[in-house]
Amino acid sequence: MTQRNEAWPAGTPCWADLTASDLGRTQEFYRRVLGWEYGSPDPEHGGYCNALVDGRPAAGLSPAAPDLTGVPHVWQVHLASDRSDLCAERVLAAGGTQLVEPVEVGRLGWMGIFQDPTGATFGTWKAGEHIGFTAVDVPGTVAWCDLMTPDHHTARDFYAQVFGYHYEDIGEEGVPYATFTVPRGERPAGGIGGTDPAAENAPAVWSVCFQVEDVDAAVQRVRDAGGAVMEDPLDFQYGRLAVVAGPDRESFSIMAPA
Structure with missing residues (x-):
């Protein structure tokens, strides 16, 4: 298994x-669906627990607080930050909105929640003892994260100002899409694209894609486990992909890389 042992850029x-x-x-x-095991829930942080692949953190799950209603059940993507306070200042200066002021999460790190000018919500994470993903590039881990938004030009300008993203356009058939690389990054870290022009009022949203060995077999596991298939498996340049949903109708993708 590939492991990450230092903070992400x-x-x-x-x-x-x-x-x-x-x-x-x-x-x-x-x-x-993904073969996850789990760490012990942390009472200090509301029962939050890490999903594990071969004993290494791959994602997080948290129970909904009983006193909170209407909290959306969506996969929240967090972007690495070197300095939470400076990052928050850059977000505001670039036209973003602060939803949750960066707070210290014990010895694990610092977390903030923000919204970009196109309406997409994202988290920031300054690593302490917890650097984020440490299990990578194997089935059950996050393979890709991207932002799809009706206003991809504004989004690209925003994230370039805040994080220094450098873009490479790879979109086809009139749908804009670009991968982004971060300063000190060794390979593309994610993507930003435009939503389908035919989809009216499409929201701006960060999404997550998990790696699997066999997409069709994973789709069947989704169905058997009570989930839903939003987009049937299809082949594309980088592998085979499907879009599915979990118990709370949270959408995510599964992918078998080419």
């Missing part, structure tokens, strides 16, 4: 987590 998608209405049900779903 600033701007890199370094973590993804999900708030579940029924944590046990959600854990069982992802155990069956």
Whole structure:
């Protein structure tokens, strides 16, 4: 298994987590679909737990707080940050909005929640003892994170100002899409693209894609575990991909790389 043992460069998608209405049900779903095991829930942080691949953190799950209603059940992407306070200043200066002021999460690190000018929500994470993903490039781990937004020009300008993204356009058939590389990054870290022009009122959203060995077999596991298939498997330049949804209708992709 490929392991990451040092903090991710600033701007890199370094973590993804999900708030579940029924944590046990959600854990069982992802155990069956992605093969996850789990660390012990942390009472100090509301029962938050890490999903593990071969004992290494691959994502996070949290039970919904009983006093909070209407919390969206979506996979939240977190971008690495060198300095939480400076990052927050850059977000505001570039036209973003601060939803949750950066706070210290014990010895694990610092977390903030923001919204970019196109309406997409993202987290920031300054690593302490927890650097984010340490299990990478194997089935069950995050393979890719990207932002799809109706206003990709504004989004690209925003993330370039905040994190120094450098873009390479790879879009086809009139749908704009670009991979981005972060300063000190060794390879493309994610992507930003435009939503389908035919989809009216499409929201701006960061999304997550998990690696699997066999997409068609994983799609069947989704169905068997009570999930839904949003887009059937298809082949594309980089492998085979499907879009599915979990117990709370949270959408995510699964991919077998070419």
